[in-house]
Amino acid sequence: MPSKRLSVVVTRRLPEVVETRLTELFDVRLREADTPMSRQELAAAMQEADVIVPTLSDTIDAGLISGAGERLKLIANYGAGVDHIDVATARSRGVLVSNTPGVSAEDTADMAMSLILAVTRRIPEGLALMQTGDWGGWSPSAMLGGRVGGRRLGILGMGHIGQAVARRAMAFGMQVHYHNRRRLRPEVEERFDATYWESLDQMVARMDVISVNCPHTPSTFHLMNARRLKLMKPSAVIVNTSRGEVIDENAMTRMLKAGEIAGAGLDVYEHGATINPDLRNMPNVALLPHMGSATLEGRLEMGEKVLLNIKTFADGHRPPDQVVPAML
Structure with missing residues (x-):
């Protein structure tokens, strides 16, 4: 030089x-x-x-x-x-x-866990209710969400960020499952008490929460496509803090509207800042402006x-x- x-x-x-x-x-x-x-x-x-x-x-x-x-x-x-x-x-x-x-592994994992909590506990709906001034006080049947502890979390991509998500999920009492290009070493799996699924289809069909933590590559484009999204339980939610292109956003939006997926927490979008407008109007969707590593x-x-x-x-x-x- x-x-x-x-x-x-x-x-x-x-x-x-x-x-x-x-x-x-x-x-x-x-x-x-x-x-x-x-x-x-x-x-x-x-x-x-x-x-x-x-x-x-x-x-x-x-x-x-x-x-x-x-x-x-x-x-x-x-x-x-x-x-x-x-x-x-x-x-x-x-x-x-x-x-x-x-x-950014720890920061992004914090955001993934935040979105899991936001969607399962209906935090965006609660915030919106308070901002409108329409809250009439506590009720035993109002704003009922779901308990995070005991739920099955399926992590798609168990690299640095996926493992950081797993650590947080364990602290909340969630069961950790994962799909990865390569299976982790036994001692790493033991650290998270994690169950490996060689078949992504089989994992997706059995999870309560899916967390997308894999990079966007040609092989992961629309990895969560319409067919695979339809395998999710109607009560399941999906969270994405990785890359928007991994999920078929239009297919996911249609399924959210139809009640075929219970909710979604998104920090990234398939087309960058151009977001499907229907996503903005659904109470069971938490949207963030790509701030996972911010x-x-x-x-x-x-x-x-x-x-x-x-x-x-x-x-x-x-x-x-x-x-x-x-x-x-």
């Missing part, structure tokens, strides 16, 4: 501490507005920079990577998910990709990982959090 400072373009506003540190270490162009770059802006940035720091709101596809300048050598993603980056094309062009894994501590840790990946690359070494196609 040349001795001069790397040229780095950041596509979104990051915490001030992270931006300041980036500026100290590299020749950085920061984003003034906290809005996503247009495709034209991304293309221009990738023409001029050695390193680009995108977020999940930036689609770095094959076309953009193929048109990148010769200087671009690293895409240092601010976030763990890389489904918005064509990693294979980047690798073929000699461009490395890094991410920030393991940072803690100050988590955002700062993500920034530290981005800094470490770029600094390690600048020193002529492999970024510690490099992503390769075989990992996806």
Whole structure:
């Protein structure tokens, strides 16, 4: 690597501490507005920079990577998910990709558990009732939800986040079940008293709560499709804090309206900020604006990982959090 400072373009506003540190270490162009770059802006940035720091709101596809300048050598993603980056094309062009894994597991698991409680205990309905001022006082038959303890929780994706959800669920007395690409080691299963299901269909049909915690890849797109959603018990609820594309959102919405699924807690959506309008009007659905990892501590840790990946690359070494196609 040349001795001069790397040229780095950041596509979104990051915490001030992270931006300041980036500026100290590299020749950085920061984003003034906290809005996503247009495709034209991304293309221009990738023409001029050695390193680009995108977020999940930036689609770095094959076309953009193929048109990148010769200087671009690293895409240092601010976030763990890389489904918005064509990693294979980047690798073929000699461009490395890094991410920030393991940072948001605890924060996202907190949100998953919050959504489980919100839907089963009808918290959004209670909040709405209080905000309208129509509450007439306590009644023994009003706002009856369901007890979380004793329910079967089926975790779809038992990685860092899935295991963090399992720890929380155990504390609430839930029974932990899971489906994963690979079965966990016996000692890990024992830690969560977890039951492994090789068949996702069989697990889905028997659970009271489904928590989606797997990444979005070509193999997980619509993993919870209409056929599989219909296997759920009418009394079951589904929670998604992973990626919206894992669930067929339109099929889920139809089933919620028909009473074929009891409820849903969603922090992510199949089409980003464009949400099926019917979801907004159902009392048995809790919606959040993709805030599962939104803690100050988590955002700062993500920034530290981005800094470490770029600094390690600048020193002529492999970024510690490099992503390769075989990992996806």
